[in-house]
Amino acid sequence: MANTVWAYIDQFKGVATPASWEAVAVARKLADQLGSGVTAVILGSGVEALAATAFHHGADEALVADDPALADFRGGAYAATLAAAAKSGSPVIILFPTNSRGREVAGMAAIDLNSGVIPDVTDIALEGDQVVATRPVYAGKLLAKVACTARPQLITLRVRAFGKPAVDAGRTGTVTKIAAVADGDKVKVTGYAESEGRLSLTDAGVIVSGGRGTSNNAALQPPADITDEKQKEIWRAQQGFKLIGELAETLGAAVGASRAAVDAGYIPYSHQVGQTGKVVSPDLYIACGISGAIQHQAGMRSSKVIVAINKDAEAPIFKLARYGVVGDLHDIVPALTKVMKERLGK
Amino acid sequence: MKIVVCVKQVPDTAAKVVVDGGVVSWGDAPLVINPWDEYAVEAALQLAEKSGGTVTAISLGGEAAKEALKHALAMGCNDAVLVNDPALADIDTQGAARVLAAAIQKTGDARIAVFGKQAIDGDSGVTAAQTARALGWPALTLAASVSLDGDTLKVERAMEEGRQKAEAPLPAVLSIVKDFGEPRYPSFMGIRKAAKAEIPAWSLADLGVAAPAAAVTWKEILNPPARQVTNEMITGASPDEIAAKLADKIMEEKVL
Numbered sequence: 001m002a003n004t005v006w007a008y009i010d011q012f013k014g015v016a017t018p019a020s021w022e023a024v025a026v027a028r029k030l031a032d033q034l035g036s037g038v039t040a041v042i043l044g045s046g047v048e049a050l051a052a053t054a055f056h057h058g059a060d061e062a063l064v065a066d067d068p069a070l071a072d073f074r075g076g077a078y079a080a081t082l083a084a085a086a087k088s089g090s091p092v093i094i095l096f097p098t099n100s101r102g103r104e105v106a107g108m109a110a111i112d113l114n115s116g117v118i119p120d121v122t123d124i125a126l127e128g129d130q131v132v133a134t135r136p137v138y139a140g141k142l143l144a145k146v147a148c149t150a151r152p153q154l155i156t157l158r159v160r161a162f163g164k165p166a167v168d169a170g171r172t173g174t175v176t177k178i179a180a181v182a183d184g185d186k187v188k189v190t191g192y193a194e195s196e197g198r199l200s201l202t203d204a205g206v207i208v209s210g211g212r213g214t215s216n217n218a219a220l221q222p223p224a225d226i227t228d229e230k231q232k233e234i235w236r237a238q239q240g241f242k243l244i245g246e247l248a249e250t251l252g253a254a255v256g257a258s259r260a261a262v263d264a265g266y267i268p269y270s271h272q273v274g275q276t277g278k279v280v281s282p283d284l285y286i287a288c289g290i291s292g293a294i295q296h297q298a299g300m301r302s303s304k305v306i307v308a309i310n311k312d313a314e315a316p317i318f319k320l321a322r323y324g325v326v327g328d329l330h331d332i333v334p335a336l337t338k339v340m341k342e343r344l345g346k
Numbered sequence: 347m348k349i350v351v352c353v354k355q356v357p358d359t360a361a362k363v364v365v366d367g368g369v370v371s372w373g374d375a376p377l378v379i380n381p382w383d384e385y386a387v388e389a390a391l392q393l394a395e396k397s398g399g400t401v402t403a404i405s406l407g408g409e410a411a412k413e414a415l416k417h418a419l420a421m422g423c424n425d426a427v428l429v430n431d432p433a434l435a436d437i438d439t440q441g442a443a444r445v446l447a448a449a450i451q452k453t454g455d456a457r458i459a460v461f462g463k464q465a466i467d468g469d470s471g472v473t474a475a476q477t478a479r480a481l482g483w484p485a486l487t488l489a490a491s492v493s494l495d496g497d498t499l500k501v502e503r504a505m506e507e508g509r510q511k512a513e514a515p516l517p518a519v520l521s522i523v524k525d526f527g528e529p530r531y532p533s534f535m536g537i538r539k540a541a542k543a544e545i546p547a548w549s550l551a552d553l554g555v556a557a558p559a560a561a562v563t564w565k566e567i568l569n570p571p572a573r574q575v576t577n578e579m580i581t582g583a584s585p586d587e588i589a590a591k592l593a594d595k596i597m598e599e600k601v602l
Contacts, residue, residue, distance in 0.1 A: 012505075017506075073510070075475055075485055076485065079479070100505045100506060103471050103472050104475045104487055106472070107439070107470075107472030107473075107475040108475050108476065108478075108485075110439075110472075110476065110561075111440060111443065111476050111479035111480055115440075116438055116439075116440050116560075116561025117440070117470075117476075117562070119471060119472055120469060132565065136570070137468055137469055139359075140570060141363040141364075141570070142365055142568065142569060143567070143568045143569075144566070144567050144568075145564070145565045145566040146562055146565065147565055148561055149562075150561035185484065187484045187485070187512055187513070187514045188512065188513050190511045190513060192508060192509060192510055192511065193502060193508065193509040200506035202506065205601075206601070252602075269524045269525045270504065272524070275359050276382065276466065277524075284596065284599070284601040294360055294361075304601060305599045305601050307596070318579075319577070321577060322575055322576065322578065323579075323595050324578070324580065325580050325581075325588055326581075327585065331585040332589060332592075334585075335585040335589035336589040336592060336593065338586075339590050339593045340593055340596075
């Protein structure tokens with residue numbers, strides 16, 4: 001019988017994003033409940049080797065479109081290729097990791113397949129072959145239970161919401177080549193710029209974040225050529241973020257920031273955690289000089305262990321924190337970096 | 347050249363949103379234009395200024411959504427249209443995309459449709475891509491910078507690994523992220539103009555499309571479980587002492 005649960009393997013330059021294997025592992029669980037198998041869909045150029053890893057995580061079969069026309073991610077080409085495969089197969093459920101590419105492919109394929117997409121799901125239950133998916137809405141202020149009554153059900157899984165997938169290096173499966181359907185996509189990718197390969201906030205197991213408090217070390221003297229008060233403030237905040245960056249490097253963490261810090265120009269927007277930034281759920285989230293506005297909490301409240309360091313004992317962030325330190329991040333963070341280096345043997 | 351920008355009316359980010367008797371409530375918090383959409387309006391206005399074009403703002407929603415359109419007008423959009431139909435009450439993203447596609451087509455000669463990254467209520471983040479698909483136009487999503495070179499749109503897309511440079515011929519769909527740059531404030535003249543603007547409403551019959559059946563339905567909406575957390579404050583005589591105690595706790599949690 002043909003496999004009814006599919007998992008889409010997201011990759012960048014031939015390297016699968018870790019969340020892809022989470023999707024395969026969830027697909028395995030659903031397929032076991034349905035008495036079916038798992039098909040991994042791998043699209044790209046020079047990506048066939050990913051099939052073996054998909055098998056290790058629970059896939060039985062891999063559909064591989066390995067074509068230079070798919071070398072760069074293009075949502076239209078990827079969705080058309082996936083939709084063509086789905087039309088000639090029998091998927092009832094297709095799982096994707098939630099990231100920029102996963103959302104786009106799933107959303108476009110939902111239109112091509114005349115079905116529906118449920119993005120950014122944190123929990124799944126089966127009623128027969130009907131998925132009831134739980135997804136945070138209003139940035140996690142509420143939870144919605146959602147179902148897709150059309151077929152296939154396209155569902156993107158929130159990264160890190162389903163636990164670490166098990167690996168069985170002895171598992172194998174069959175590889176089937178499929179054709180790329182790339183001609184219809186008029187998008188042309190011309191290159192890449194800036195910080196490729198940086199640890200992404202959503203994939204990070206540990207995040208160290210800074211807020212407004214990064215700028216308030218008045219003892220720091222900006223260089224004489226900075227005369228503007230606003231620029232002095234930004235310079236001070238950057239020194240604060242240097243301390244945060246050193247702790248992050250020690251912990252193998254990504255650097256986050258509050259909206260206040262981003263809006264004040266302390267750090268680029270790509271670091272923003274919150275309702276209008278990234279929604280993250282790391283194992284450890286260390287908030288430094290962040291008061292914890294509702295919209296920031298919405299982006300990080302599902303973190304496993306939250307540590308808050310803030311001068312203001314009344315800051316709302318302490319209500320979420322497992323561990324709190326009332327103190328100046330400029331004193332506490334470098335001290336913590338030093339001791340963590342020792343503990344971790346770095 | 348005509349540019350369309352799609353905007354949505356949502357509860358403010360500072361709103362305390364709760365479910366009360368199965369109904370979503372945001373108390374007396376204001377409804378505002380979706381914050382991401384302000385960046386989309388800014389991008390649309392800049393494209394229009396550079397190409398000598400006009401910007402039409404479209405919103406799908408009830409009467410209240412006119413406020414989002416008025417904000418877009420106050421920022422400088424030339425005109426606005428509300429797509430309002432009782433049959434849209436339980437619409438899903440696929441349906442919204444198909445209806446928006448029809449509305450964009452009805453404007454006549456739109457060459458670019460601009461969206462925000464996602465709406466902060468439903469948090470789906472798929473409407474731009476789905477509308478592009480429904481239109482059969484290429485999608486340049488998550489654009490951090492945009493330029494127009496003749497009939498070619500060029501963007502840098504903010505992806506997890508960094509920026510992807512991509513381009514597509516017009517007509518095309520864009521979605522805009524915050525890196526694009528701060529949206530302008532409504533001008534005094536703009537606010538006056540928006541206050542007086544008559545915003546036409548189009549029904550599904552006006553668009554010539556049937557009510558799309560929702561593939562995705564909301565079965566239940568819940569308040570999230572309270573975060574079960576025992577607070578423990580770490581104190582000490584010096585930063586080093588505090589850091590050592592905190593490090594002990596972090597190591598005990600086995601999260602590294």
